[in-house]
Amino acid sequence: MNAKKRIAIFASGSGSNFEAIVRAAKDGKIPGCEIVLCVCDQRGAYVIERAEKHHIPVLVTHPRDFGGSKADFEAAIADVLDAERIDLVCLAGYMRICGPTLLGRYEGRIINIHPALLPSFPGAHGIRDAFEYGVKVFGVTVHYVNAEVDGGRIIDQEGFHYDGGDIAELESMIHAVEHRLYPQTIKKIISKI
Numbered sequence: 001m002n003a004k005k006r007i008a009i010f011a012s013g014s015g016s017n018f019e020a021i022v023r024a025a026k027d028g029k030i031p032g033c034e035i036v037l038c039v040c041d042q043r044g045a046y047v048i049e050r051a052e053k054h055h056i057p058v059l060v061t062h063p064r065d066f067g068g069s070k071a072d073f074e075a076a077i078a079d080v081l082d083a084e085r086i087d088l089v090c091l092a093g094y095m096r097i098c099g100p101t102l103l104g105r106y107e108g109r110i111i112n113i114h115p116a117l118l119p120s121f122p123g124a125h126g127i128r129d130a131f132e133y134g135v136k137v138f139g140v141t142v143h144y145v146n147a148e149v150d151g152g153r154i155i156d157q158e159g160f161h162y163d164g165g166d167i168a169e170l171e172s173m174i175h176a177v178e179h180r181l182y183p184q185t186i187k188k189i190i191s192k193i
């Protein structure tokens with residue numbers, strides 16, 4: 001039997017997508033993989049508590065720890081990914097743009113989830129931007145990460161019609177899609193890496 005693929009999840013905040021992936025993996029819904037590491041750039045982020053609860057080691061690190069050097073920060077992260085023999089990095093609310101150091105070592109093995117139907121509404125406020133624009137079809141995208149923000153090759157998307165005018169309701173509908181789509185997409189690509 002092939003060795004299980006080793007996944008690291010990067011997050012900066014609440015970590016509800018982290019939780020959804022971990023639970024799906026534990027429930028056997030993403031066979032052939034294990035979540036072995038959480039990387040978080042915000043001390044005090046709730047995702048750290050979630051990871052500890054699931055006994056998943058957390059690397060908490062910030063460019064400040066490297067005198068503000070993004071290259072050194074990313075090199076240190078990539079060293080840990082190497083040491084942990086990580087096959088796939090899943091960005092899940094990681095609020096940093098991956099720079100050339102990390103991409104140089106892991107491009108093709110980093111994916112991201114975005115709360116809008118790319119290429120529409122890239123950036124940090126995809127839900128709000130789509131809502132304020134007034135679109136009626138919303139959705140979620142999972143894509144490979146490259147140097148262009150939210151611009152890498154799309155792996156999967158799911159959309160839905162919404163005309164309710166309530167952004168809080170819309171946000172929870174989008175998160176519900178994310179929590180299903182991300183594990184499902186990981187399952188789809190895990191056998192190919």
Ligand code: GRF
Nearest residue numbers: 014015016017093113114115
């Ligand atoms: C999600 O909406 C994700 O699409 C975006 O950031 C949010 C993270 O939420 N990239 P959480 O931390 O997983 O709860």
